[in-house]
Amino acid sequence: MLWPGSECVVTTMTEDNWQNCGFQIYRSLKRKDGTESGKPPLLRSTSFTADTIRKASVQWYKMKWQFTGSANDLWGEEVQGYAVIDANSPLAGPVDFFRSGRVNQIRVRFFNLSRGDDASDDFRCAFLKFGETENEGPLDLSFSTGRVSCFHNTATLQEFLTALDGDEDCTRDWALRMPNNYYALADGIRRYPKCRTALDYHNYATFSVKTGNGNKLVRFRLHGNNDVDSRLSKQEQEEAWIIQRPDMELPSDTYLQQKLRNIAQENLTMKLQVQIRDITDVKSVFDPTTEWEENDFPWCDLADLCLSYSVPKLSTERAKYNFCSLPEHIQMVVPEGTEDYGSLIQIQEKVLTSTTRKKHQEGLTPAGHKETTFLVHVETGNHLFSGTDAGVYIALYGTKGRTKKILLDKLFHNDFERGSKESYYITVPVIGDVKFLQVFLIGGKYTFKREWFLNYIVLMDLTTRKLFEVPVYRWISDKITIPTGEAMLYQKERNTDRKYLRRIWLDERDKLYPWARKEGLPGCIASETYNGLPDELKYSTERQIEKKKILADVLIKLKLHKYTTVFQSFDSFDDFKTMSEVVPSSETSAAIKEDDRWRTDEEFGREFLAGVNPVMIRRYKEPIQKFPVTNDMVGNLLDRGLSLDQEIKAGHIYYVDYPHMAGLPRNGEFFVSDPIVMFYVRDSGQLVPIAIQLSQEPGPKSPIWTPNDSEMDWLLAKMFVKAADSHYQSIYSHLVQTHFLMEAVTVTLHRQLPPNHPVYKLLIQHCTFTVAAGQMGRDLLLNGEDSVFKKILAIPGHEIDLMKNRFKDFTVNELIMPKAMADRGVDDAKLLPNYHFRDDAMLIWNTLSEYVSKIMALFYKSDTDVADDSEMQAFLADLREEGLRKSAGPPNGLPKKITSLPELVEIITMIIFHSSCYHAALNFTQIDYFSFGPNYPSSMRRAPPSKKGETTMQDVIDSLPNKSTQAVSIAFASYLSEPLSDEVYLGEYQDSHFTETEVREILDWFSDEMEKISQSIHKRNIDLDIPYVYLLPERVPKAAGQ
């Protein structure tokens, strides 16, 4: 431990052999002066009270005016760049702010203490601010050259500054006043450094960090490249107070400033380092004149700093620092007396915050820079409330520099109104090719609300004629930093700043979109309600209004007929028809009801191939023990003259099964079964049901029903199947398998891919409103006493159990259509004809796959590019470990790493298909099927029958939902599946996230292909009694947003 007055006062540096001989020289000089150094004087400490702070603040204030002409102005040159927290950050555990890999924008201000001449000897200082802002950041630190402080409080600071500001004798007197002073002078002075970023800068404050092993103390330093040459030599230390410029050269007195102003070409780097120790000797630990021995407390790397841009002078002058600003779990040690360095910082902070001056926004063009003019074209979104009255400023960052904030404004013109396209001319210094820009909103109307929906900005450099497109398509509240439009893989980015920006972007998203873990269910965003969602993920105002209107309209119609308040049974099937007509009848819903088609076995079979839940049917390959159907029971229904076993082997027997509903408690008021149904493909190709068992356990209480039973027995059994399918479709196939899965994908996309990643650009349009829809689904359908599912389904409070039962068995192969169809054994159109969902889905899947391949091939030139894409691999890992996390059953099937382009294409195709086609097939069918209760009852009001030959028509009617329950089903089927006016359909492209011409050509190709598929589906539908229209591309929204 260094301690003034000790015999050996020379500290050996670890990096070099430079020695501070301050104490030796001090003693020898004092002896020459006829005085003896003796022991070091006692620290002059007084207790640290509010009164001390007040008095010291006044003293500081006066001192600042004395030395700088202003209480707040700080001089120096400011540069900005990025700090990347070290992968082995020693503070990563206790302090989230320093977690490994985190990237922060930073500013560093470099200045000399009191001298104006950069080539003269002086103390060099640096302020580090986390955050690219003129306001205080989350962590501001001040540093000076030298390992110990020349001053500890206002009084000693003034002594020191007065000494530096006087002649050489003044400095000498100050140095020899105390041994610490001489030591600090020799230690801190730097003569003619090569560069400011080559120096080491120390922060003398002691901070406390709470860890699992008790409090630790830390000190920080900025570590440069150890510019040893600029330290005082042994000979120079003997006359350390002599101020001198170098003999051999005559550098400019601003050469260091010039170096920083030209920083864009150099990308200067430094390290933020930290020393960590336990609390032991309090006095020496907190004494700013005492360094912590490097041998005992080595410096650990905390962050790499990359400094790339010079900050315009005015912005530097406006910048505020607050050295009491600290991240969570780290605090400055409370000063015990005025000698503690912490006391100085608290006083400084008090003065600075009370004397902050606001300067007007005005331009500054650095001298010597050539200028160019940009044409700036800005398009505001066309949603309601997209426009803004805030002042819109932009700052451009290019390969050669950056501009200041520039106000976009036209005199006497209301800029940035909804749907507006505005152009501006701005003249700025030459900054090279624009790589990213910042948009700032100042003086907006809304403090807590989204302020402006910006579609895009296009910049044209009128000197070089180069065009820079910046697609945004998002809400901006106060500020956004966004790269220019070209899509790029991370590993192919050549611009360092864009690389850092990507990491900053993702780091922010990690905080904005945190996961909420739902045990046994897909991950979702951590928000309890729709209102808690980030603005960016909420519905557009128009969509909210339109959805509310749809619901209000249908409720009004239902109330007019008093359906919503009448709890009595329907009198007949015709009564149900009348009620279903409160919503517009489609061709499908009309055909189902016409001539009681819904009662036929042919229609029952058709609906499992082209109805509201066409993803259940499977080929019957092996005998199902729990479903003991025999040839005796159904042999007469088989029309090829073959036995049941022979028909099974021939691939003509299919089934649907609802095992995941078994064992779920029912509510007593409503009933639902967990049935199994056997289907037969007749020689004509028609699929018909031939056996139904209404539970998973065969036996006398659960007979197997067939068309050979009475008409009412068979009809009621079929209704119980449909009620079970209603539950399964609503709760799992639709809500979980489209909405919750796509919500998980969307959250992952936002968290893991930056906006200039090609996969982000491709997928973002298929993620529009998907998080809003998922959360709205939880709010309306699941949560609360008034939830829709509680009103119409038979397992209130246990819907989530059904989800978990089913999701346990989930694997991604279910989402990959070719694999899913093969796995269910329904991929052979000859064996199972008329499966229009399959046929149309495969048609679109194959085209989608080709489309994705074409686009991805533009960016991934080889499988190695896929394997090396760390962002895409992180996306997959997050989706695998959080989004589609499973707590039971087989793994979700997402690979640990993808190493080939075909694998990547398959996953992306799967996501697009699911958000668009799969959702459309399950969503927009709801109103056609659920609006007519006898065909698709939401639940039953009587228990499943157990005896044959007893069911009457009245029993059937009384088993169906009553009027108020059916009214809720109709209202919500309408609310959920009415197409919305702002939908964008497959093959349409409104938002140009891609700026590459090649991609736009592929988009055009895809639109043409969708048109061809549409034509072929229309052509096929001509021959169908009930056309299958749900996968017509022009009816498939691109995203599962409702």
Ligand SMILES: [Fe+2]
């Ligand atoms: Fe939906």
